[in-house]
Amino acid sequence: MESTLKEMRDGASVLDMDPKSTVGGGVEDVYGEDRATEDILVTPWTFSVASGYTLLRDPHHNKGLSFTEKERDAHYLRGLLPPAIVSQALQEKKVMHNLRKYQVPLQRYMAMMDLQERNERLFYKLLIDNVEELLPVVYTPTVGEACQKYGSILRRPQGLYISLKEKGKILEVLKNWPKKSIQVIVVTDGERILGLGDLGCQGMGIPVGKLALYTALGGIRPSVCLPVTIDVGTNNEQLLKDEFYIGLRQRRATGQEYSELLHEFMCAVKQNYGEKVLIQFEDFANHNAFELLAKYGTTHLVFNDDIQGTASVVLAGVVAALKLVGGTLAEQTFLFLGAGEAGTGIAELIALEMSKQTKAPLEETRKKIWLVDSKGLIVSSRKESLQHFKKHWAHEHEPVKTLLDAVKAIKPTMLIGSSGVGQTFTKEVVEAMASFNERPVIFALSNPTSQSECTAEEAYSWTKGRAIFASGSPFDPVECNGKVFVPGQSNNAYIFPGFGLGLVISGAIRVHDDMLLASSEALAGQVAEENFEKGLIYPPFSNIRKISAEIAANVAAKAYDLGLATRLPRPANLVKYAESCMYSPVYRSYR
Ligand SMILES: O=C([O-])CC(=O)C(=O)O
Numbered sequence: 001m002e003s004t005l006k007e008m009r010d011g012a013s014v015l016d017m018d019p020k021s022t023v024g025g026g027v028e029d030v031y032g033e034d035r036a037t038e039d040i041l042v043t044p045w046t047f048s049v050a051s052g053y054t055l056l057r058d059p060h061h062n063k064g065l066s067f068t069e070k071e072r073d074a075h076y077l078r079g080l081l082p083p084a085i086v087s088q089a090l091q092e093k094k095v096m097h098n099l100r101k102y103q104v105p106l107q108r109y110m111a112m113m114d115l116q117e118r119n120e121r122l123f124y125k126l127l128i129d130n131v132e133e134l135l136p137v138v139y140t141p142t143v144g145e146a147c148q149k150y151g152s153i154l155r156r157p158q159g160l161y162i163s164l165k166e167k168g169k170i171l172e173v174l175k176n177w178p179k180k181s182i183q184v185i186v187v188t189d190g191e192r193i194l195g196l197g198d199l200g201c202q203g204m205g206i207p208v209g210k211l212a213l214y215t216a217l218g219g220i221r222p223s224v225c226l227p228v229t230i231d232v233g234t235n236n237e238q239l240l241k242d243e244f245y246i247g248l249r250q251r252r253a254t255g256q257e258y259s260e261l262l263h264e265f266m267c268a269v270k271q272n273y274g275e276k277v278l279i280q281f282e283d284f285a286n287h288n289a290f291e292l293l294a295k296y297g298t299t300h301l302v303f304n305d306d307i308q309g310t311a312s313v314v315l316a317g318v319v320a321a322l323k324l325v326g327g328t329l330a331e332q333t334f335l336f337l338g339a340g341e342a343g344t345g346i347a348e349l350i351a352l353e354m355s356k357q358t359k360a361p362l363e364e365t366r367k368k369i370w371l372v373d374s375k376g377l378i379v380s381s382r383k384e385s386l387q388h389f390k391k392h393w394a395h396e397h398e399p400v401k402t403l404l405d406a407v408k409a410i411k412p413t414m415l416i417g418s419s420g421v422g423q424t425f426t427k428e429v430v431e432a433m434a435s436f437n438e439r440p441v442i443f444a445l446s447n448p449t450s451q452s453e454c455t456a457e458e459a460y461s462w463t464k465g466r467a468i469f470a471s472g473s474p475f476d477p478v479e480c481n482g483k484v485f486v487p488g489q490s491n492n493a494y495i496f497p498g499f500g501l502g503l504v505i506s507g508a509i510r511v512h513d514d515m516l517l518a519s520s521e522a523l524a525g526q527v528a529e530e531n532f533e534k535g536l537i538y539p540p541f542s543n544i545r546k547i548s549a550e551i552a553a554n555v556a557a558k559a560y561d562l563g564l565a566t567r568l569p570r571p572a573n574l575v576k577y578a579e580s581c582m583y584s585p586v587y588r589s590y591r
């Protein structure tokens with residue numbers, strides 16, 4: 001066992017291992033039973049056909065009043081349903097009508113979660129058909145409030161909770177999950193939920209929400225998605241005192257205790273689901289996020305949404321914005337407020353793309369990008385005391401304390417906020433941007449809306465409609481000087497569903513930076529002339545499934561080119577192939 005784990009850490013591929021080895025279950029032997037050694041416990045699974053009352057209580061198969069006469073006969077449903085037979089379209093109309101009556105966003109969230117637990121296909125049908133209306137309900141901003149109050153609103157637990165109590169038993173815990181074949185895991189430890197900070201175990205709303213989007217936006221089947229929350233405690237005093245808190249009542253475990261639990265999880269996942277399961281890290285605090293990505297990037301198929309997904313979506317917006325601003329990427333100057341996962345991740349991907357375009361070394365292109373953190377502009381005199389992920393950005397400059405002074409000193413063409421702190425792009429900051437840019441580009445990325453650096457209305461009114469604005473959480477269109485401006489939503493939700501689909505359909509075994517550039521390019525390519533006319537640098541979410549297929553195809557193509565794809569032969573038309581793989585929530589007929 002020890003040697004197997006070591007091989008896994010050292011990056012040995014399951015493909016070149018002895019087929020009788022204990023790792024790699026998940027290819028054919030989905031239960032891992034044939035490959036289990038005597039010291040590994042196996043679960044005695046049984047399956048039966050759901051019928052009658054059980055069928056109505058099974059969210060995977062339940063269709064409510066949509067069961068036909070024939071199905072009602074064949075599946076022992078007579079008498080369990082009122083006589084009316086209702087189409088899925090009418091059910092959808094009814095639920096939307098009811099949802100719209102709720103004034104409080106959290107009530108809509110709870111109604112959607114109830115629907116997901118009751119009738120999965122109807123839930124996804126609603127989400128796909130009404131994506132622009134429902135994204136703010138199941139995702140940012142409402143999901144943030146839901147996590148803050150998760151203990152109070154929780155009815156039926158969703159996802160898998162792995163706490164310190166499960167140490168040494170994580171493989172068994174994974175086997176408790178009802179589905180054996182998993183392709184995408186979104187995992188959080190709840191330490192940095194959106195810009196809301198440490199929400200401990202209640203961060204579960206995030207993996208659940210992200211995976212709902214994997215299915216609705218990226219077409220990954222819900223049955224192969226697994227939301228996970230790792231509970232190592234919380235440092236949120238308010239939650240520790242909250243009688244309804246659902247997590248471990250202790251301060252966060254750190255150091256060896258933390259990394260051992262995470263390592264057990266990573267090994268158990270690979271052992272149980274194989275080499276090709278995608279593990280998406282979500283909303284970890286900076287120090288752990290960078291470390292986990294570096295540590296497992298060479299042995300597992302891992303993707304950090306906050307570092308890499310956000311980087312890819314912002315690069316796409318930046319590239320699209322060039323059409324409105326003019327000039328090349330390398331001619332821009334960037335200033336970031338926030339030097340954490342998002343800030344440094346975006347900065348690095350922009351520098352990489354600049355370097356590819358101009359053939360200049362990365363060390364040179366990084367000099368076009370400046371970051372401000374809580375202590376002011378990151379400059380070389382601060383280098384010694386900087387965390388390692390900030391060191392690349394310590395350029396020669398005298399110290400500058402405030403964002404406003406940094407804007408005046410650096411004169412960026414694009415200003416990007418990613419610090420998780422709201423209202424930091426003040427009128428003075430935005431006006432300064434407008435004083436030396438004809439079209440100042442402003443990204444207010446922090447989530448949820450309460451943490452946004454400024455509002456869309458502020459950005460447009462303070463620049464007299466000249467700003468090109470995008471934000472992490474949605475804002476409504478704004479009228480300014482008689483013209484309507486549509487702010488873009490620069491959220492990783494544009495990227496991760498298609499990105500993950502691309503990895504899954506190509507059977508990729510590792511993530512490579514070039515795949516991030518590929519997904520960015522695909523997204524930027526989807527912005528139409530009519531979008532640009534409204535100042536919009538992202539395509540509307542209403543086209544997201546088509547966009548996801550384009551992203552998936554570009555990512556898969558890169559996986560094949562790099563020799564990281566295992567699903568062979570390579571399909572001739574990857575866009576068509578991606579589309580053909582996507583889950584559709586239309587009801588199935590039962591025999
Ligand atoms: O969840 C979102 O809306 C975007 C994101 O990853 C974050 O803010 O951490």
Ligand SMILES: [Mg+2]
Binds near residue numbers: 194282283305306
């Ligand atoms: Mg996140």
